[in-house]
Amino acid sequence: MKTHAKLPSTAKSSRWHGLHLEPIWWSLFSAGGVCFAVFVPAVVLVFAILAPLGFITLDYSQIVSWYADIWGLLFTGAVICLPAFHAAHRIRHGLHDLQIGGGLLSVVICYGAAALLSVAALYGWWQLSG
Amino acid sequence: MRNCSIAVQRYLPHEHAEPFWQHFTVPFDESTSILDALNYIKEELDPSLSFRWSCRMAICGSCGVMVNGIPKLGCKDFLRNYLPRNYLASESTAAVSAAEIRIQPLAHFTVERDLIVDMNEFLVHLEAVKPYLITDAGADETPLEKHAQTLAQTNKQTPAQLAKYKQFANCINCGLCYSACPQFGLNPEFVGPAAIALAQRYNLDSRDQGKAARMPVLNGHNGVWSCTFVGFCSDVCPKHVDPAAAVNQGKVESAKSMLIQMFTGRG
Amino acid sequence: MSYKPELTGSWWLKHRFFMLYMLREATVLPLVFLLCSLLAGIYSLASPEQFASWQAFMARPWVLALHGLALVAALYHAFTFFQLFPRVMPIRIGARLLPPALMVAVQWAAVLAVIVLFLWLFGNSQGAI
Numbered sequence: 001m002k003t004h005a006k007l008p009s010t011a012k013s014s015r016w017h018g019l020h021l022e023p024i025w026w027s028l029f030s031a032g033g034v035c036f037a038v039f040v041p042a043v044v045l046v047f048a049i050l051a052p053l054g055f056i057t058l059d060y061s062q063i064v065s066w067y068a069d070i071w072g073l074l075f076t077g078a079v080i081c082l083p084a085f086h087a088a089h090r091i092r093h094g095l096h097d098l099q100i101g102g103g104l105l106s107v108v109i110c111y112g113a114a115a116l117l118s119v120a121a122l123y124g125w126w127q128l129s130g
Numbered sequence: 131m132r133n134c135s136i137a138v139q140r141y142l143p144h145e146h147a148e149p150f151w152q153h154f155t156v157p158f159d160e161s162t163s164i165l166d167a168l169n170y171i172k173e174e175l176d177p178s179l180s181f182r183w184s185c186r187m188a189i190c191g192s193c194g195v196m197v198n199g200i201p202k203l204g205c206k207d208f209l210r211n212y213l214p215r216n217y218l219a220s221e222s223t224a225a226v227s228a229a230e231i232r233i234q235p236l237a238h239f240t241v242e243r244d245l246i247v248d249m250n251e252f253l254v255h256l257e258a259v260k261p262y263l264i265t266d267a268g269a270d271e272t273p274l275e276k277h278a279q280t281l282a283q284t285n286k287q288t289p290a291q292l293a294k295y296k297q298f299a300n301c302i303n304c305g306l307c308y309s310a311c312p313q314f315g316l317n318p319e320f321v322g323p324a325a326i327a328l329a330q331r332y333n334l335d336s337r338d339q340g341k342a343a344r345m346p347v348l349n350g351h352n353g354v355w356s357c358t359f360v361g362f363c364s365d366v367c368p369k370h371v372d373p374a375a376a377v378n379q380g381k382v383e384s385a386k387s388m389l390i391q392m393f394t395g396r397g
Numbered sequence: 398m399s400y401k402p403e404l405t406g407s408w409w410l411k412h413r414f415f416m417l418y419m420l421r422e423a424t425v426l427p428l429v430f431l432l433c434s435l436l437a438g439i440y441s442l443a444s445p446e447q448f449a450s451w452q453a454f455m456a457r458p459w460v461l462a463l464h465g466l467a468l469v470a471a472l473y474h475a476f477t478f479f480q481l482f483p484r485v486m487p488i489r490i491g492a493r494l495l496p497p498a499l500m501v502a503v504q505w506a507a508v509l510a511v512i513v514l515f516l517w518l519f520g521n522s523q524g525a526i
């Protein structure tokens with residue numbers, strides 16, 4: 001029996017066949033995971049623990065001038081946007097694990113919320129820098 | 131010889147509609163394996179007990195069972211692992227009933243009788259990833275001609291090329307990783323740890339050219355993307371294959387493969 | 398005739414390994430709270446008054462407690478994530494594998510470096526540290 005190696009198929013249909021967005025979610029999840037592990041501990045420690053407890057005094061004008069610069073954009077991307085997609089990915093799969101979701105609705109809600117949070121944070125930076 | 135209590139989950143569909151527990155007392159020493167205990171039960175206590183085994187040396191992969199809820203090879207796991215360290219040496223017999231060992235069929239599979247599960251549910255996934263060398267040479271020839279061609283080539287490989295996939299080649303198809311994987315338990319369509327590890331094994335082999343044929347299976351929602359890196363599969367693997375690592379390396383490969391397909395129209 | 402035990406939503410309570418897995422997945426919950434706090438912080442930069450009230454919010458005991466939890470969560474996440482990295486992206490030099498322990502150590506060094514950098518950037522304004 002001969003095997004039919006070359007089935008008639010147009011380049012267009014095979015180009016998009018079987019593609020989905022998982023690689024994008026997973027890349028954002030992984031990048032966010034690195035940021036969550038490497039940058040978030042320092043951020044929590046300084047802004048959410050040492051400063052509120054009075055060990056560090058944050059200088060408003062200093063922070064605004066730094067944040068309005070490119071550093072603010074980097075901070076927003078690495079500490080808010082990417083970790084948000086990391087969290088969204090884990091929550092979506094967690095819902096599947098607990099058998100209370102994980103389907104299309106969870107996908108839309110989880111990544112949608114992460115996208116909203118990201119856009120809000122980026123808009124905040126843009127306003128200050130502009 | 132001391133005695134040990136063992137409970138086995140039985141299922142005899144022609145006598146009872148439901149699975150039930152049966153309790154046995156089995157003599158054992160330092161070298162008694164779970165498989166030895168099952169064989170003792172079958173020979174001395176209840177010949178109706180069914181379970182699979184063959185090699186008794188952790189190579190055929192047929193003796194997988196759940197021991198206290200964890201997937202194990204019966205022949206590679208010992209009763210002494212489940213009893214207090216000094217139990218064999220001490221004079222007391224009080225610990226016997228306290229430490230009952232529970233043996234069940236492999237989780238996440240359909241049980242046909244006693245400890246016999248339907249391994250086909252794993253084997254269909256294994257088959258789907260084409261776990262054998264595929265060469266471009268002679269694409270239009272019959273499988274037999276192709277095989278002869280493959281044999282005719284010398285297939286040289288350097289130690290560095292071998293090192294790339296060697297770990298993933300140690301799989302004995304025991305299926306323990308499928309019993310350890312909650313994602314397979316939740317979704318039986320998930321291709322699963324061992325099959326994806328085997329796909330990686332051939333994709334990484336310098337003599338193989340079959341990657342394009344394997345990637346569509348890995349690229350799908352039920353391929354690598356169903357995995358959440360629970361990682362228990364790698365913990366229970368008796369051959370240290372680390373299938374979880376293979377699956378997650380597969381995610382990187384799958385992302386690349388889909389990108390290439392998008393730009394070139396080919397997988 | 399056959400039977401197949403179905404998994405229920407509580408499968409992960411059955412043993413330690415799965416509970417630790419769920420704990421790892423749950424590290425994102427305090428993270429989400431932190432992200433919301435930080436977002437509020439960005440908008441509070443609009444004026445010194447708003448920034449002061451954001452700081453007052455951050456000093457509330459329950460907020461501090463949740464952020465303390467977020468720190469523990471971030472470190473536990475880091476602990477698990479760093480071990481996965483050498484397995485997902487093994488680095489080979491010839492036939493030899495770069496030792497995973499070395500890759501884990503390098504990642505922890507990065508965490509430490511970022512903490513030192515942040516303390517240096519923000520901590521010296523009052524010299525309390």
Ligand code: SF4
Pocket residue numbers: 300301302303304305306307308323324327363366367368369370371372373
């Ligand atoms: S990867 Fe390990 S646990 Fe899974 S089937 Fe192969 S040998 Fe068994």
Ligand code: FES
Pocket residue numbers: 183184185186187188189190191192193194203204205206
């Ligand atoms: S009997 Fe062969 S692996 Fe256990």
